[in-house]
Amino acid sequence: MTADVHGAAQQEYLAGLRAALADLPAGEVTEILDDVGAHLAELDPDDDLVARLGPPQAYAAELRTAAGYPAAPTAAIATAPAGTGGATFALAVLVVTPVLVVLAGLAAFQPEVALLLIVLAVLLVLVALPVVVSAGPRVARVAALPAVRRFRESQPPPGSAAGRASAFLASLQPAWWLLRAVVAAALVVGALLGGGIVPTVLLALVLAPVSVWLGFRSRTDRRLLWPVVPLNAFAAVVAVAGILWVGPSSSVDQSGYSSPYLPGLWQDGERPIEDIRPVDAAGQPLSGVYLFDQDGRPIDVSGGAECAVGEGYSVRERPVQPYPRGTPRYDADTGTCVLVPAGPLVVAVPTAGPTTAPTTAVPLTTAPAAPTVQAPPTG
Amino acid sequence: MDPTQLLRGVLDLAVLAVLDRADGYGYEVLRGLRAAGLEEVGDASVYGTLRRLYNAGLLTSYVVPSEEGPHRKYYSLNAHGRDRLTESTKAWRAFAGTMEGLVGG
Numbered sequence: 241m242t243a244d245v246h247g248a249a250q251q252e253y254l255a256g257l258r259a260a261l262a263d264l265p266a267g268e269v270t271e272i273l274d275d276v277g278a279h280l281a282e283l284d285p286d287d288d289l290v291a292r293l294g295p296p297q298a299y300a301a302e303l304r305t306a307a308g309y310p311a312a313p314t315a316a317i318a319t320a321p322a323g324t325g326g327a328t329f330a331l332a333v334l335v336v337t338p339v340l341v342v343l344a345g346l347a348a349f350q351p352e353v354a355l356l357l358i359v360l361a362v363l364l365v366l367v368a369l370p371v372v373v374s375a376g377p378r379v380a381r382v383a384a385l386p387a388v389r390r391f392r393e394s395q396p397p398p399g400s401a402a403g404r405a406s407a408f409l410a411s412l413q414p415a416w417w418l419l420r421a422v423v424a425a426a427l428v429v430g431a432l433l434g435g436g437i438v439p440t441v442l443l444a445l446v447l448a449p450v451s452v453w454l455g456f457r458s459r460t461d462r463r464l465l466w467p468v469v470p471l472n473a474f475a476a477v478v479a480v481a482g483i484l485w486v487g488p489s490s491s492v493d494q495s496g497y498s499s500p501y502l503p504g505l506w507q508d509g510e511r512p513i514e515d516i517r518p519v520d521a522a523g524q525p526l527s528g529v530y531l532f533d534q535d536g537r538p539i540d541v542s543g544g545a546e547c548a549v550g551e552g553y554s555v556r557e558r559p560v561q562p563y564p565r566g567t568p569r570y571d572a573d574t575g576t577c578v579l580v581p582a583g584p585l586v587v588a589v590p591t592a593g594p595t596t597a598p599t600t601a602v603p604l605t606t607a608p609a610a611p612t613v614q615a616p617p618t619g
Numbered sequence: 620m621d622p623t624q625l626l627r628g629v630l631d632l633a634v635l636a637v638l639d640r641a642d643g644y645g646y647e648v649l650r651g652l653r654a655a656g657l658e659e660v661g662d663a664s665v666y667g668t669l670r671r672l673y674n675a676g677l678l679t680s681y682v683v684p685s686e687e688g689p690h691r692k693y694y695s696l697n698a699h700g701r702d703r704l705t706e707s708t709k710a711w712r713a714f715a716g717t718m719e720g721l722v723g724g
Contacts (some may be wrong), residue, residue: 270668274692275645275666281688282646299663306667307674542691 256296
């Protein structure tokens with residue numbers, strides 16, 4: 241009779257109350273539920289009934305005392321602590337899993353550790369889900385835990401500055417729902433296609449309504465918090481990582497367009513030339529060869545970099561040295577730079593033909609001028 | 620002293636006094652008590668008290684259909700209830716006077 245005008249949360253609350261009063265005469269229970277049902281119907285449907293009225297069992301106990309009914313039979317009381325254990329575990333999972341996800345984000349440079357933390361978080365949620373799902377849309381047993389009630393009561397009152405601030409933050413929630421859809425789209429596109437702006441935008445347009453629906457749905461069905469909160473933490477970690485890593489590297493890309501500076505010597509801007517291996521006309525390697533450019537300045541292929549480690553270069557002045565110089569390599573074991581000497585080399589020297597003669601003739605005409613102005617460096 | 624402890628003893632009188640002014644359904648009685656300044660009174664205590672007074676034969680009830688919500692069960696004082704209210708009021712005044720003399724001086 242009253243059920244048709246009540247929302248799911250109110251019906252659940254009334255059902256809990258009916259169960260807690262089940263030992264009383266049926267007529268009496270009906271009278272009580274009529275009174276309380278009329279009360280619930282006047283409350284805001286979005287109100288958290290457990291937070292406002294206490295769990296149905298506690299409400300029933302208070303009502304029994306005031307009405308002079310006998311206390312609830314021990315069987316009803318005995319089931320309560322069993323439910324509390326499961327609810328406490330579910331609450332712990334809800335608190336711990338986002339922390340695990342954030343830790344996994346911090347440990348991202350060690351993929352094995354990060355993966356272990358993520359797997360642990362997923363397992364915890366899977367173990368808690370049966371408890372949560374059976375607890376009903378408002379997960380009343382979890383909401384009734386003293387810790388949760390204290391947390392709710394500690395919320396700042398709506399009129400205060402802190403209350404207005406938290407209301408403002410809450411009003412930003414839809415923006416987060418959209419952002420997490422974009423993050424999810426970027427992750428899926430990155431995993432399947434290796435990235436791309438257009439497919440990410442298209443997928444984000446599909447995912448955004450789903451994310452918004454999930455946001456509204458989780459306000460009424462609190463069970464969704466268990467999968468959604470860890471996923472939110474994951475999306476937040478990915479979003480922050482994206483800002484920290486993509487931001488600087490894209491700005492490097494942009495500066496690369498305006499000023500294409502790359503240290504060292506490059507073949508067509510693609511292939512780094514790290515060393516030069518001079519050979520004579522017979523293909524025999526030459527050593528102790530100095531190379532100079534057209535202005536007589538020494539050519540240095542190292543770009544001033546002792547060793548390139550990641551994005552950082554340890555720049556220092558180097559004396560001009562003869563070629564081949566060897567290639568500097570970063571040694572991960574010692575954390576230092578080691579110079580790998582030039583190894584054996586076999587080259588195919590093109591046989592001198594009629595077409596090569598004019599090209600070799602051109603340097604020959606200028607050759608006498610260069611050595612006269614440049615003495616080999618001694619350093 | 621915890622007001623809820625004090626309240627428990629005088630809740631019967633408070634509910635009877637509210638219903639003496641006008642008939643009311645449970646939530647109305649609750650709001651009447653809160654409006655009078657009894658902020659700490661628990662919802663369940665009021666509904667329990669109403670049931671106890673009703674079962675004790677001090678109240679009568681009647682149902683008023685509502686178009687938008689569930690029907691409302693109104694409670695009203697009957698002759699026994701009014702007698703009880705008079706007695707309780709007298710007892711309360713004597714008690715309050717005694718307490719006032721004790722702590723007021």
